[in-house]
Amino acid sequence: MASSPFLSKSPISFSSSVSTSLPWRPSLSSSSSAAFRSKPRRRSLTVQSKIREIFMPALSSTMTEGKIVSWIKSEGDVLSKGESVVVVESDKADMDVETFYDGILAAIVVGEGESAPVGAAIGILAETEAELEEAKAKAKTDSGAAKPEAAAVTPSTPPVTANPAPAIAQPAPAATSAAPAGPRKTVATPFAKKLAKQHKVDIAAVVGTGPFGRITPADVEAAAGIQPKKSVAVESATAAAAPSKPAAAPALPLLPGSTVVPFTTMQAAVSKNMIESLSVPTFRVGYPVNSDAIDALYAKLKSKGVTMTALLAKAVALALAQHPVVNASCKDGKSFYYNSSINIAVAVAIDGGLITPVLQDADKVDLYLLSQKWKELVGKARSKQLQPHEYNSGYTESYVGTFTLSNLGMFGVDRFDAILPPGQGAIMAVGASKPTVVADADGFFSVKSKMLVNVTADHRIVYGADLAAFLKTFAKIVENPESLTL
Secondary structure (H helix, E strand, O other), X not given: OOOOHHHOOOOOOOOOOOOOOOOOOOOOOHHHHHHXXXXXXXXXXXXXXXXXXXXOOOOOOOOOEEEEEEEOOOOOOEEOOOOEEEEEEOOOOEEEEEOOOOEEEEEEOOOOXXXXXXXXXXXEEEOOHHHHHHHHHHHHHHHHOHHHHHHHHHHHHHHHHHOHHHHHHOHHHHHHXXXXXXXXXXXXXXHHHHHHHHOOOOHHHOOOOOHHHOEOXXXXXXXXOOOOOHHHHHHHHHHHHOOHHHHHOXXXXXXXXXXXXXOOHHHHHHHHHHHHHOOOOEEEEEEEEEOHHHXXXXXXXXXXXOOHHHHHHHHHHHHHHHOHHHHOEOOOOOOOEOOOOOOEEEOEEEOOEXXXXXXXXXXXXXXXXXXXXXXXXXXHXXXXXXXXXXXXXXXXXXXXXXXXXXXXXHHOOOOOOOOOOOOOOEEEEEOOOEEEEEEOOOOOEEEEEEEEEEEEEEOOOOOHHHHHHHHHHHHHHHHOHHHHHO
């Protein structure tokens, strides 16, 4: 069998020219061949260099703006793809922002300490040195874009204040134009007609000053030459009502020596969440728990790296596994859903705010690994290096905290109420363990350690009986903590 050129095993070459020895190439005359060669066989692709913007990234689903903590690179530095360029403070953490392209940092649009909305340009990246000047000009345009907008809005204010006088005077000509002689329908209020009949005033000759030329009682009294008595009452009522409007507007003056401190990005995020939580109908249930057994277990395992927070988170997770409705969420006010995972968010106080790292799948993770993970999260939280998937940011549904634990027992607080975070079904507030005198069934007194836990829950999905049953299960686990180490 003859070898076919179509079945050749030689490698295929993707060159820019086309081979002239192809067996299916038609023969061309000299004239047509010359004409064919005069046309370009293939268009050459020219890659143009680009000027790109470095945008403020959305580091969490709740982030609307970010603050520049520091620029790692300076203007004129050569950047490589994947290299950290700037540190941005989101609503919960400080994160390094990387560049997606190679190039030169031509200009910094947003300086250190300044804020910018998500998606805004914070820097300009030039691909080659030849475009540096063009990139710097673009940076000046971007940074100055906000100023012309503000200037454009300012002049529009004076004309608005100048127009009200003609606008108010316009109904008068309309009313006057309705007065000329000629058949027209007289529109008057019932009381105006009564007054006209009473004072023998031809109502057809009265010019109405009401809406659409309607004749009012005041118009009839004016035509009869009577000074209206009600106007005095109206004026006095207006004068009395006038001070009430500005009374609610003025803010309280600052005390001498006071200092106004604007919210940080984190404080603004906490404030927003707290205001949002006010729209959720909540209720609170408290429960005393005997803590002698879990205190003893903690003293035994502390040397192995186990923390009390991990013990409590594990106990909460095991109780939630038996009462899934307390682990449920309602976000739209029309339905709720059972979460497929039990992710315990634990409140941590840090400098200038609060953050809730998430222990994911706390019911399934081993206690020792849970303690190790918790120590890692706390270290990251206090250095503001948590990633969005490591705290309650709404990064994705699988990472969101489904239940929050807040513990102030280490500060000696015996009881407190916690505010329910938006999107969760419940939050537990844990107080300190304190010696308490208790009486048994036979009337004998003894001293036992008790800690008070208060749970705040969303009453749209969790009811009192649900919460009572959950707390009873939680108390049994804490008072018999052997299951926590399994």
